[in-house]
Amino acid sequence: MTDGRIHLNGMKTFAPAHTAPGLWRHPLSQAHRYRELGFWVRQAQMLEQGFFDSLFITDGLGVLDIYRGTAEAALREGLQTPVDDPLLVISAMAAATARLGFVVTVSCTYEQPYALARKLTTLDHLTDGRIGWNVVTSALDSAARNLGLTEQLSHDERYARADEFMEVVYKLWEGSWEEDAVVADRAAGVYADPAKVHPIGHEGAWFQVPGMFLCEPSAQRTPVICQAGASPAGRAFAARHAEEVFVSGQRPDIVRAIVDDIRGQAADCGRDPRSLKFVTSMTVVSAPTAAEAHAKLDDYRSFASVEGNLARLSGTVLVDIGQLDLDQPLEYVETAGIQGIMRNFTIADPARRWTPREIGDFMKVSGYGPLAVGSPAQVAGELERWAEEADLDGFNIPDVLPPATFADFTELVVPELQRRGRVWPDYEGATLREYLGEPGQPRVADNHPAARYRAPKGFSQLPAEDPGRRSTR
Amino acid sequence: MTDGRIHLNGMKTFAPAHTAPGLWRHPLSQAHRYRELGFWVRQAQMLEQGFFDSLFITDGLGVLDIYRGTAEAALREGLQTPVDDPLLVISAMAAATARLGFVVTVSCTYEQPYALARKLTTLDHLTDGRIGWNVVTSALDSAARNLGLTEQLSHDERYARADEFMEVVYKLWEGSWEEDAVVADRAAGVYADPAKVHPIGHEGAWFQVPGMFLCEPSAQRTPVICQAGASPAGRAFAARHAEEVFVSGQRPDIVRAIVDDIRGQAADCGRDPRSLKFVTSMTVVSAPTAAEAHAKLDDYRSFASVEGNLARLSGTVLVDIGQLDLDQPLEYVETAGIQGIMRNFTIADPARRWTPREIGDFMKVSGYGPLAVGSPAQVAGELERWAEEADLDGFNIPDVLPPATFADFTELVVPELQRRGRVWPDYEGATLREYLGEPGQPRVADNHPAARYRAPKGFSQLPAEDPGRRSTR
Numbered sequence: 010m011t012d013g014r015i016h017l018n019g020m021k022t023f024a025p026a027h028t029a030p031g032l033w034r035h036p037l038s039q040a041h042r043y044r045e046l047g048f049w050v051r052q053a054q055m056l057e058q059g060f061f062d063s064l065f066i067t068d069g070l071g072v073l074d075i076y077r078g079t080a081e082a083a084l085r086e087g088l089q090t091p092v093d094d095p096l097l098v099i100s101a102m103a104a105a106t107a108r109l110g111f112v113v114t115v116s117c118t119y120e121q122p123y124a125l126a127r128k129l130t131t132l133d134h135l136t137d138g139r140i141g142w143n144v145v146t147s148a149l150d151s152a153a154r155n156l157g158l159t160e161q162l163s164h165d166e167r168y169a170r171a172d173e174f175m176e177v178v179y180k181l182w183e184g185s186w187e188e189d190a191v192v193a194d195r196a197a198g199v200y201a202d203p204a205k206v207h208p209i210g211h212e213g214a215w216f217q218v219p220g221m222f223l224c225e226p227s228a229q230r231t232p233v234i235c236q237a238g239a240s241p242a243g244r245a246f247a248a249r250h251a252e253e254v255f256v257s258g259q260r261p262d263i264v265r266a267i268v269d270d271i272r273g274q275a276a277d278c279g280r281d282p283r284s285l286k287f288v289t290s291m292t293v294v295s296a297p298t299a300a301e302a303h304a305k306l307d308d309y310r311s312f313a314s315v316e317g318n319l320a321r322l323s324g325t326v327l328v329d330i331g332q333l334d335l336d337q338p339l340e341y342v343e344t345a346g347i348q349g350i351m352r353n354f355t356i357a358d359p360a361r362r363w364t365p366r367e368i369g370d371f372m373k374v375s376g377y378g379p380l381a382v383g384s385p386a387q388v389a390g391e392l393e394r395w396a397e398e399a400d401l402d403g404f405n406i407p408d409v410l411p412p413a414t415f416a417d418f419t420e421l422v423v424p425e426l427q428r429r430g431r432v433w434p435d436y437e438g439a440t441l442r443e444y445l446g447e448p449g450q451p452r453v454a455d456n457h458p459a460a461r462y463r464a465p466k467g468f469s470q471l472p473a474e475d476p477g478r479r480s481t482r
Numbered sequence: 483m484t485d486g487r488i489h490l491n492g493m494k495t496f497a498p499a500h501t502a503p504g505l506w507r508h509p510l511s512q513a514h515r516y517r518e519l520g521f522w523v524r525q526a527q528m529l530e531q532g533f534f535d536s537l538f539i540t541d542g543l544g545v546l547d548i549y550r551g552t553a554e555a556a557l558r559e560g561l562q563t564p565v566d567d568p569l570l571v572i573s574a575m576a577a578a579t580a581r582l583g584f585v586v587t588v589s590c591t592y593e594q595p596y597a598l599a600r601k602l603t604t605l606d607h608l609t610d611g612r613i614g615w616n617v618v619t620s621a622l623d624s625a626a627r628n629l630g631l632t633e634q635l636s637h638d639e640r641y642a643r644a645d646e647f648m649e650v651v652y653k654l655w656e657g658s659w660e661e662d663a664v665v666a667d668r669a670a671g672v673y674a675d676p677a678k679v680h681p682i683g684h685e686g687a688w689f690q691v692p693g694m695f696l697c698e699p700s701a702q703r704t705p706v707i708c709q710a711g712a713s714p715a716g717r718a719f720a721a722r723h724a725e726e727v728f729v730s731g732q733r734p735d736i737v738r739a740i741v742d743d744i745r746g747q748a749a750d751c752g753r754d755p756r757s758l759k760f761v762t763s764m765t766v767v768s769a770p771t772a773a774e775a776h777a778k779l780d781d782y783r784s785f786a787s788v789e790g791n792l793a794r795l796s797g798t799v800l801v802d803i804g805q806l807d808l809d810q811p812l813e814y815v816e817t818a819g820i821q822g823i824m825r826n827f828t829i830a831d832p833a834r835r836w837t838p839r840e841i842g843d844f845m846k847v848s849g850y851g852p853l854a855v856g857s858p859a860q861v862a863g864e865l866e867r868w869a870e871e872a873d874l875d876g877f878n879i880p881d882v883l884p885p886a887t888f889a890d891f892t893e894l895v896v897p898e899l900q901r902r903g904r905v906w907p908d909y910e911g912a913t914l915r916e917y918l919g920e921p922g923q924p925r926v927a928d929n930h931p932a933a934r935y936r937a938p939k940g941f942s943q944l945p946a947e948d949p950g951r952r953s954t955r
Contacts, residue, residue: 023604025666025673034668041666041673044607044698046577070597070696080676080694087673091664091698093604101573101608104519119597123628124543131496131566134517135574155596155693191564193498193514195507198787200498200514200560203553220628221553223543225517225564314671 015396015431016286016403016445017423018065018112019056019415023095025087027067028292028376029409030317032309033087039411044093046101052408052415053102056109059419060432062444063110063141064102065235065405066095070119070156071149076323077331080151086317089324096128103136110441112141112235112253118167119147119156122177123218129232130182130224138228138440138451141253143235144246146171149324168242173213175234175250175458180209182231183453184462185222201225207464229451231459233441239267248274249458253286253445255405257378261398264289268400280456286402286445290378291392293406293414295421299383306374306382309410313373319365322372330365338362374409385425393431488869488904489759489876489918490896491538491585492529492888496568498560500540501765501849502882503790505782506560512884517566519574525881525888526575529582532892533905535917536583536614537575538708538878539568543592543629544622549796550804553624559790562797569601576609583914585614585708585726591640592620592629595650596691602705603655603697611701611913611924614726616708617719619644622797641715646686648707648723648931653682655704656926657935658695674698680937702924704932706914712740721747722931726759726918728878730850734871737762741873753929759875759918763851764865766879766887768894772856779847779855782883788842791849795841798850803838811835847882858898865895866904 025033025040033040042048056064072090073083083090099111111132115125133140146167147153153162162170190205211218236247237255247254248271256271258264272282294309296302323330333339339362363371374380381391395401408414426432438448446454453459498506498513506513515521529537545563546556556563572584584605588598606613619640620626626635635643663678684691709720710728720727721744729744731737745755767782769775796803806812812835836844847853854864868874881887899905911921919927926932 031671033673034671036668044700046573046608050577070600072693072696080679084674084676084679085672087666090696091674092600092696093607094601096570097601097604098573098608100519100571101577104523104574104577119594121592121629124592127543127565128567128570131570134566135519135571151693155691156594157689193560195509198504198507199558200506201557201564203557206553206557216630218628220545220624223545223563223565227517 013430014433015392015426016288017059017061017432018063018288018403018405019052019061019408020065020067020290020405021052021408021411022067022089023093023098024089024091026317027089028290028378028407029309029313029374030086030088030321031312031314032374032410035309035312035410037410037413041087046098048411049098049102050105052411053106053109055412055415055419057106059415059423060434060436061109062403063112063139063441065112065141065143066114067143068092068095068114068116069149069152070116070147071152073149073320073324074151075327075329076320078329082316082320082331086314086320088317088320096132099132099140100135103132103139108139108436108439110139110141110233110444111136112143112233112441114143114145116145116147116152117171117174118158118162119152122174122216123181123220123223126178126181127223130222130227133227133229133232134224138442140229141233141235141441143237143255144171144175144250145237164240165242168246170215171246172249173215176213176462177209177211177216177218179231179459179462180211181218181222182226183459184464185209186226187464188226191225205464229440229442231453233445234459244271245274247271247285248280249278251285252442252453252457253288256287256289256401258289258399259379261395264395264399264401272400278458281454284446284454284456287400288403288405289395289399289401290376290405290407291395292375292378292380292409293388293418293422294374294380294382294409295385295388295417297384297421299387302383302387306380310373315366315369315373318369318372318376321376322368325377333365335366335369336364338364339368376407378407385421388422389425389429389431392426393429486903487906488865488899489761490532490534490905491536491761491876491878492525492534492881493538493540493763493878494525494881494884495540495562496566496571497562497564499790500562501763501851501880502782502786502847503559503561503794504785504787505847505883508782508785508883510883510886514560515884519571521884522571522575523578525884526579526582528885528888528892530579532888532896533907533909534582534879535876536585536612536914538585538614538616539587540616541565541568541587541589542622542625543589543620544625546622546793546797547624548800548802549793551802555789555793555804559787559793561790561794569605572605572613573608576605576612581612581909581912583612583614583706583917584609585616585706585914587616587618589618589620589625590644590647591631591635592625595647595689596654596693596696599651599654600696603695603700606700606702606705607697611915613702614706614708614914616710616728617644617648617723618710637713638715641719643688644719645722646688649686649935650682650684650689650691652704652932652935653684654691654695655699656932657937658682659699660937661699664698678937702913702915704926706918707932717744718747720744720758721753722751724758725915725926725930726761729760729762729874731762731872732852734868737868737872737874745873751931754927757919757927757929760873761876761878762868762872762874763849763878763880764868765848765851765853765882766861766891766895767847767853767855767882768858768861768890770857770894772860775856775860779853783846786846788839788846791842791845792838794849795845806838808839808842809837811837812841849880851880858894861895862898862902862904865899866902
């Protein structure tokens with residue numbers, strides 16, 4: 010933790026179920042309203058009332074079809090399938106809020122950088138700088154098969170391509186339009202000064218993008234870069250690019266090891282390791298008293314689905330748990346590909362050999378992450394403990410039962426966190442990047458790799474140091 | 483015209499200037515506010531007050547860089563560059579309106595059908611069925627160069643690919659999810675019935691899409707299909723697929739010939755030729771009296787840009803008019819590639835040999851299309867005359883000077899059209915398709931090609947007649 014503040018993001022996916030399969034069945038759940046504009050607008054307004062930094066929307070273009078080799082469980086559970094496109098609901102929420110940020114997941118594996126840069130800049134324009142991009146490289150074969158890739162790229166190829174993808178979008182966002190390129194001078198009849206708009210001339214192994222960026226600069230130019238990969242390639246990518254890093258683990262010391270590793274790698278890249286904000290998912294079930302909160306959790310658990318959790322876990326670890334004996338302890342398959350997630354569970358209780366059913370039961374309500382249940386003071390204390398022990402800057406709060414989860418958190422936990430000086434009394438700064446860093450600094454830090462591609466003033470008169478920078482003249 | 487009603491669409495692009503270059507300089511223009519949510523929301527609300535069918539947003543991923551071989555004129559004019567992504571502003575306008583439809587231009591040349599189908603369904607969900615898709619195949623080389631195509635596909639290849647693209651999206655929209663696939667049964671714990679969700683198993687020349695659609699059905703399933711191509715391949719495409727066709731020409735008889743041709747081809751495809759709605763762009767400058775309207779036009783013309791119009795025309799006809807003598811009559815280049823548009827001007831006044839400068843001057847305010855200027859009664863009469871003589875169903879009204887253009891039309895012309903029974907007293911039906919056809923019919927007509935891919939009830943029990951239809955069982 011760099012200061013006293015705990016950063017908060019609401020976390021959702023654009024589907025009936027996500028981290029808490031089965032809870033859509035709860036009589037109070039409105040999760041089935043995921044296709045309605047009013048549902049999203051109301052959720053965003055609640056988060057803004059709770060002074061959350063952002064709403065973080067995860068996404069995937071594939072279906073969970075590893076479990077038993079079909080998508081049947083996913084469909085029955087409404088689990089990440091059906092799934093709509095999160096980019097398209099943001100402007101409605103932005104129009105109904107003034108400060109809340111929006112972090113949206115877009116895979117760079119199925120996009121062209123030239124088109125994706127325009128999408129994110131459009132949203133940064135429409136929100137006046139409240140946009141973050143969770144960069145993913147996509148792991149589900151079912152997505153690759155349907156999107157024109159005859160075979161999925163290897164894990165390392167995906168990250169190599171992603172690195173070049175970032176180079177291209179940084180050039181478009183930071184280097185193509187000079188700061189004063191748009192003059193909008195009615196008398197002179199000049200909207201943009203062509204001498205200050207530059208083709209990026211990118212020629213790489215994966216992408217050729219000769220032209221200038223289609224969009225004029227937005228408040229942040231580069232949106233806040235977020236990343237969640239836990240593999241060695243994912244951590245190295247986060248250390249180079251991410252301003253907000255999503256990490257996971259069942260115990261603070263497990264998470265701490267990841268945070269320390271990535272902060273160290275970031276320092277090796279010449280970045281201030283404290284400029285990276287680390288956030289983990291923490292499911293919160295809160296009520297005015299501890300007894301009420303535990304009763305609420307018991308109620309929620311009674312609707313949770315073991316099969317939904319196992320289908321989700323199968324999609325994450327890429328092992329068909331439906332083929333295993335659900336009551337056989339899992340040790341014997343540990344070498345068969347179930348790595349990070351399973352190790353997580355094992356390490357959380359080293360003496361225990363879990364069966365798949367026990368894991369599915371353990372995941373009820375809280376999914377892969379930890380659970381904070383109790384009174385506002387108990388929940389606030391647990392968040393503080395995690396932030397301290399794991400060196401975290403904040404938390405993603407999964408929306409396990411809309412609208413109760415965000416409403417409870419905003420009404421009960423946020424005031425307690427404010428009393429403790431952990432949540433600010435009001436937003437400071439105007440852009441998402443300012444919420445994570447400092448008011449008055451809406452642009453990437455000078456030591457962020459995107460800054461390398463900045464168009465200086467008088468850019469076209471300077472000698473070209475970088476083949477990516479060319480003048481139109 | 484099939485009935486008395488004249489269909490109206492507001493027409494905009496997500497840029498400072500579009501059909502009327504230079505008018506952003508007018509002191510009353512708010513065109514420079516194109517990046518602001520509030521600007522779009524207000525425009526949409528005005529159109530809804532005028533009972534427009536839709537707001538139609540054009541788009542292109544390239545820059546106008548044919549004129550003098552650079553984008554300099556386009557940048558100075560803010561002419562279709564800079565340009566933001568129109569898909570992303572729709573949900574904000576939808577949240578602020580209840581009935582207005584939204585037609586959005588997306589090129590199928592740079593998209594995968596699996597991903598684009600999800601985008602449009604997401605918008606159809608969020609708007610409850612108010613979405614139309616203007617299918618374009620993209621002509622600007624500058625877009626192809628930046629989007630990973632080392633060379634632009636030929637015109638005919640683009641349309642062949644587009645036909646298969648439509649087949650894939652129709653299968654996803656109409657055939658993958660049966661009508662009653664989503665049960666959302668809390669007691670049984672079934673969100674969707676997996677037996678009623680089918681992989682489409684598409685294997686074609688351009689696309690392989692084995693999987694099921696990611697989204698549950700929306701109100702319209704297939705969005706309203708719109709198309710604007712005037713080439714032989716474009717007209718054939720419109721005859722097969724389009725429900726709303728955008729045609730252009732400077733005289734009603736020129737437009738009539740195109741309308742007759744496409745209606746005839748549609749009949750040959752087994753479609754009801756009257757089920758295709760034909761619309762042309764008509765720039766309208768209206769005021770309470772004819773004298774005031776002509777004074778307003780003179781004022782607008784004084785801000786219009788000849789160079790902007792020639793830069794736009796160069797991008798359309800793919801000839802660098804900046805290389806020509808602006809005062810030399812154009813006959814001698816007619817064979818050099820300037821075809822449809824130029825012929826339009828020539829035919830409009832057969833005796834006249836236009837110079838480029840005269841064309842640029844003629845295009846002031848109204849661009850390629852006709853102009854209706856006058857009192858509300860005069861404008862209404864001109865729209866009625868065109869609808870009658872060209873067999874048109876309606877008009878796209880370009881937003882030449884926001885917010886005055888839509889405000890004038892809604893406040894002055896619409897009441898006059900309502901008096902004449904040409905604009906309805908209120909919306910009938912809930913979806914864009916119903917506005918164009920009949921209330922109660924939100925889905926594609928039975929003789930539309932999309933209907934061929936409909937999943938019947940009990941689909942998975944039927945023998946597979948079409949290799950595109952497979953059961954998950």
